[in-house]
Amino acid sequence: MRRNPFDEIEELLDRVSRQVEEGMSAGGLQVPGTVPIDVADTGEEYVVTADLPGYETDDIDLTLSEGSLRFEANRTDEAQHADGRYLRRERTKTSASRRVRLPEPVDEEAVAAGFENGVLTVQLPKESGGEETRHIDIE
Template identity: 40%
Template structure:
């Protein structure tokens, strides 16, 4: 078996290096965006928020992600969804071996228009669609203070 040199190998490495630099620059620009963390990563996450009398329902499109790739946090009135996924592709041919890695991550934070009963939130994921049901919590009416 003789080893042949690929005349385009150097050019291929140059394009890969340029591609990495563009990717790093775009991630830096996204993190400095005035939207500040609403959406980050190579792609954005489409979200629908529906308000019912007794609950909010959030659906988020996460194609290519599995339930174990997703983390959900509730803080005050803010819902935060993080998803991260890494995959490897091994490809073997007579003339070369190739190993590619792809890392995909998205993050989205949305402010909810009301208080949520965090103890009773439910989440399901089916076919890349995350559905959260967030029951409303009765906001306290306040407390009357008598003047002495």
């Protein structure tokens, strides 16, 4: 007996739906070129944590402007391997960026940032702040 082609389509759609749901429950679907982040509200401050593996502190530009935290990470592409040519090369991404809109004003003078083991952590104490752009140093 021959299978109904609509059954195959329905199975395919069910499988795709499950994969999307699994991706969303695992923290969301990652868009290429963006940085995966967590934003926590501790009551007194927002804590933004971002994964930036393979970058150095000097590669990251972190700014706070008009209620948004923005970070951009850029690194130069590594030269071809000294021992020969690549058989496979997947680590060519050299830049990433993300903008996080904060739900409440923060004390711009008290913002602190640290970078350790490829993880950027920004602490943004809540309070009313100014409208100008402020560059944030990473310790």
